[in-house]
Amino acid sequence: xxxxxxxxxxxxxxxxxxxxxxxxxxxxxxxxxxxxxxxxxxxxxxxxxxxxxxxxxxxxxxxxxxxxxxxxxxxxxxxxxxxxxxxxxxxxxxxxxxxxxxxxxxxxxxxxxxxxxxxxxxxxxxxxxxxxxxxxxxxxxxxxxxxxxxxxxxxxxx
Amino acid sequence: xxxxxxxxxxxxxxxxxxxxxxxxxxxxxxxxxxxxxxxxxxxxxxxxxxxxxxxxxxxxxxxxxxxxxxxxxxxxxxxxxxxxxxxxxxxxxxxxxxxxxxxxxxxxxxxxxxxxxxxxxxxx
Numbered sequence: 001x002x003x004x005x006x007x008x009x010x011x012x013x014x015x016x017x018x019x020x021x022x023x024x025x026x027x028x029x030x031x032x033x034x035x036x037x038x039x040x041x042x043x044x045x046x047x048x049x050x051x052x053x054x055x056x057x058x059x060x061x062x063x064x065x066x067x068x069x070x071x072x073x074x075x076x077x078x079x080x081x082x083x084x085x086x087x088x089x090x091x092x093x094x095x096x097x098x099x100x101x102x103x104x105x106x107x108x109x110x111x112x113x114x115x116x117x118x119x120x121x122x123x124x125x126x127x128x129x130x131x132x133x134x135x136x137x138x139x140x141x142x143x144x145x146x147x148x149x150x151x152x153x154x155x156x157x158x
Numbered sequence: 159x160x161x162x163x164x165x166x167x168x169x170x171x172x173x174x175x176x177x178x179x180x181x182x183x184x185x186x187x188x189x190x191x192x193x194x195x196x197x198x199x200x201x202x203x204x205x206x207x208x209x210x211x212x213x214x215x216x217x218x219x220x221x222x223x224x225x226x227x228x229x230x231x232x233x234x235x236x237x238x239x240x241x242x243x244x245x246x247x248x249x250x251x252x253x254x255x256x257x258x259x260x261x262x263x264x265x266x267x268x269x270x271x272x273x274x275x276x277x278x279x280x281x282x
Binding site: 132 | 181183185192194196197199200214216218220249250252254256257259261263265
């Protein structure tokens with residue numbers, strides 16, 4: 001369930017970043033880290049609203065996510081290693097490298113659990129916590145990135 | 159309920175795939191679909207109340223045979239394009255090992271705009 005978020009409307013800030021030369025990459029990385037943190041918090045918050053029921057394995061009966069599955073989704077949100085390409089800094093927030101979680105004695109991949117809850121299956125009602133987090137958290141994360149860049153530039157130029 | 163959503167549900171129910179809103183109590187045999195509104199994606203305020211509201215929803219198609227894939231997917235996508243224009247996207251595709259069903263999911267946005275009140279006639 002990859003979703004892309006791009007911070008627009010920061011042309012003036014980008015121009016100032018270019019003027020900073022070698023420091024620009026560090027400033028962009030710091031800002032992106034803070035923005036990614038906002039998104040990770042929002043995903044955790046939305047995951048907290050997932051309805052659960054005790055686990056029973058069945059592909060014939062409808063079931064809700066179990067409390068163990070919900071806990072894995074809440075606790076294993078990750079921020080990927082940053083990559084830099086000139087002034088661009090990139091990362092992803094989600095479950096790409098979240099490993100496995102113990103659900104009723106079986107180890108299940110966390111990305112699989114997240115996908116099943118977010119998109120639903122033929123035997124589980126969908127609860128689109130991730131799409132909701134993207135819809136509600138993007139603006140706040142974008143503002144956080146801009147304010148972080150502004151604060152860094154202010155600190156450097158004073 | 160946004161009128162665009164109601165129009166989408168009505169159009170999907172006319173396709174060759176049986177569609178239900180918010181899921182099925184008993185899973186049907188063969189291909190089937192689910193359509194639902196998921197959450198409010200944003201709104202504009204006016205007069206201390208929410209005015210224009212954007213809702214995000216999803217359409218899910220489950221089908222057991224790979225050979226059905228092209229026809230059914232095209233049918234659903236044509237319906238989405240007909241009712242919503244370009245306000246939808248393919249969100250995910252997967253295969254369920256336990257049930258042998260393919261699952262295709264689309265996300266869409268609809269607007270809920272309250273109709274403007276007509277000014278009362280006969281005023282002085």
